[in-house]
Amino acid sequence: xxxxxxxxxxxxxxxxPLYIQVCNAxxxxxTAGTLKPSDLLPSTRNLALLLGINRNTVKxxxxxxxxxxxxxxxxxxxxxxxSTLPSLSKKNTNSITVKASNQEAFKWNNKFxxxxxxxxxxxxxxxxxxxxxxxRLAPIDELMREYRSISKKFYGRNYLxxxxxxxxxxxxxxxxxxxxxxxxxxxxVDDLLITKGSQMGIYxxxxxxxxxxxxxxxxVSNYPTADExxxxxxxRLLRIPIDQYGMDVDFLENKLKKQTxxxxxxxxxxxxxxxxxxxxxxxxxxxxLAKEYQFAIIEDDYDFDFHYANxxxxxxxxxxxxxxxxxxxxxxxxxxxxxxxxxxxxxxxFIHAATALRELIDRQGDTPLEEAFxxxxxxxxxxxxxxxxxxxxxxxxxxxxxxxxxxxxNEITFKVPEGGLAIWAIFDPNxxxxxxxxxxxxxxxxxxxxxxxxxxxxSTNGIRMGFASLDEKEMTEACAILKKVIH
Numbered sequence: 473x474x475x476x477x478x479x480x481x482x483x484x485x486x487x488x489p490l491y492i493q494v495c496n497a498x499x500x501x502x503t504a505g506t507l508k509p510s511d512l513l514p515s516t517r518n519l520a521l522l523l524g525i526n527r528n529t530v531k532x533x534x535x536x537x538x539x540x541x542x543x544x545x546x547x548x549x550x551x552x553x554x555s556t557l558p559s560l561s562k563k564n565t566n567s568i569t570v571k572a573s574n575q576e577a578f579k580w581n582n583k584f585x586x587x588x589x590x591x592x593x594x595x596x597x598x599x600x601x602x603x604x605x606x607x608r609l610a611p612i613d614e615l616m617r618e619y620r621s622i623s624k625k626f627y628g629r630n631y632l633x634x635x636x637x638x639x640x641x642x643x644x645x646x647x648x649x650x651x652x653x654x655x656x657x658x659x660x661v662d663d664l665l666i667t668k669g670s671q672m673g674i675y676x677x678x679x680x681x682x683x684x685x686x687x688x689x690x691x692v693s694n695y696p697t698a699d700e701x702x703x704x705x706x707x708r709l710l711r712i713p714i715d716q717y718g719m720d721v722d723f724l725e726n727k728l729k730k731q732t733x734x735x736x737x738x739x740x741x742x743x744x745x746x747x748x749x750x751x752x753x754x755x756x757x758x759x760x761l762a763k764e765y766q767f768a769i770i771e772d773d774y775d776f777d778f779h780y781a782n783x784x785x786x787x788x789x790x791x792x793x794x795x796x797x798x799x800x801x802x803x804x805x806x807x808x809x810x811x812x813x814x815x816x817x818x819x820x821x822f823i824h825a826a827t828a829l830r831e832l833i834d835r836q837g838d839t840p841l842e843e844a845f846x847x848x849x850x851x852x853x854x855x856x857x858x859x860x861x862x863x864x865x866x867x868x869x870x871x872x873x874x875x876x877x878x879x880x881x882n883e884i885t886f887k888v889p890e891g892g893l894a895i896w897a898i899f900d901p902n903x904x905x906x907x908x909x910x911x912x913x914x915x916x917x918x919x920x921x922x923x924x925x926x927x928x929x930x931s932t933n934g935i936r937m938g939f940a941s942l943d944e945k946e947m948t949e950a951c952a953i954l955k956k957v958i959h
Contacts, residue, residue, distance in 0.1 A: 499542055508560075511552065516530040603936055605809075615848060622847075646846045662823075663823050668813075682705040690712065710727060740787060741891060750785070795819040865893060905935060
């Protein structure tokens with residue numbers, strides 16, 4: 473008989489019932505090949521004595537094994553491993569380890585092995601992040617109140633069923649009005665698609681626009697995840713210089729005389745990573761070139777709502793009369809990153825195709841959450857939040873920039889951003905950002921190490937330093953630790 477006292481361990485403190493623990497242990501022995509088809513299991517009395525548990529517990533475990541099809545009971549003989557199970561060879565621990573480290577069990581094309589995964593900020597207490605909102609300012613209680621209210625009302629039950637893959641009609645209606653009022657964007661309810669944040673919009677646009685071998689124009693410095701999304705679609709990247717007025721449209725025009733491009737990816741407000749804003753003159757010329765050379769413009773306007781110096785420019789989509797622009801926006805990046813709500817608009821046929829593709833990835837979003845956001849927009853709560861947050865973020869921007877000037881005048885160069893939630897900080901070339909980030913983390917402060925925004929042509933020794941998610945005490949503490957680490 474097998475040494476069941478060592479093979480089966482029961483934990484009386486576990487929340488898992490003892491009989492299920494015994495049942496699972498036998499299943500593990502069978503699938504490992506230790507117990508083979510037609511092997512006899514110990515009697516309930518003997519196993520109960522060996523494990524020090526009640527005999528009825530063992531009986532329940534055996535009944536569960538029989539009901540799941542692992543064993544069979546033969547009258548006046550006992551309980552046996554089911555004879556018709558396939559015979560499994562006993563596992564060799566050493567060979568398994570070697571196989572797992574050298575090769576996968578099946579063949580597949582790992583196109584994503586070089587794509588970096590996002591950081592987990594849920595476990596970080598003090599972080600100089602990429603430029604995220606302060607979730608403490610967002611009207612989460614009001615949102616959850618509406619969410620609970622919807623779920624309790626008789627009509628709210630319908631929102632738990634399958635809905636439109638385009639997203640909540642009420643939210644699309646609220647966004648249509650909001651975008652018209654704030655951005656002059658004429659997007660009807662049918663021409664809006666609710667997404668799980670701006671990244672989903674970028675992915676959908678890339679998959680629909682780009683074929684392998686196509687060229688898409690992007691910034692020399694650019695949002696790296698967008699670059700990876702375009703590469704995974706098989707596209708080649710044409711790098712366009714970025715200066716204080718945004719993407720260099722004249723450089724693009726010269727390139728267009730020699731080669732064909734399928735699309736341009738533009739971040740018009742607070743370019744990522746450099747935070748510069750695309751001038752109105754260049755916006756108009758981009759639209760002119762798009763019409764002349766028949767390429768699409770993917771306008772990623774993730775950061776429109778926070779502009780401090782003056783009113784933001786109108787999006788390209790608002791002044792596009794030829795339907796060349798696919799407009800992507802986000803509530804996630806201005807409210808709370810974990811609540812995945814974004815939107816995209818564009819030509820009706822394109823939005824229809826994007827909706828069909830989105831349905832293949834994710835049937836629909838969280839309808840009750842979308843309905844709750846629709847109520848916040850309609851009640852004016854979102855407008856109140858944006859006004860309050862804008863005031864606070866401007867104060868934090870000014871304070872953070874003052875701290876950087878006072879403490880790092882010789883180490884960090886930056887321009888005060890007109891909007892957005894981060895500054896683009898260029899560090900002294902003699903400072904190793906990788907080592908600096910490691911040392912800062914040991915002192916309790918997370919900061920980027922500068923690798924994320926580097927690409928084949930862009931290698932500035934800089935990082936985005938988010939100020940919005942830190943209050944006065946936190947940013948003062950973070951800067952003090954950073955100063956200590958540097959000096």
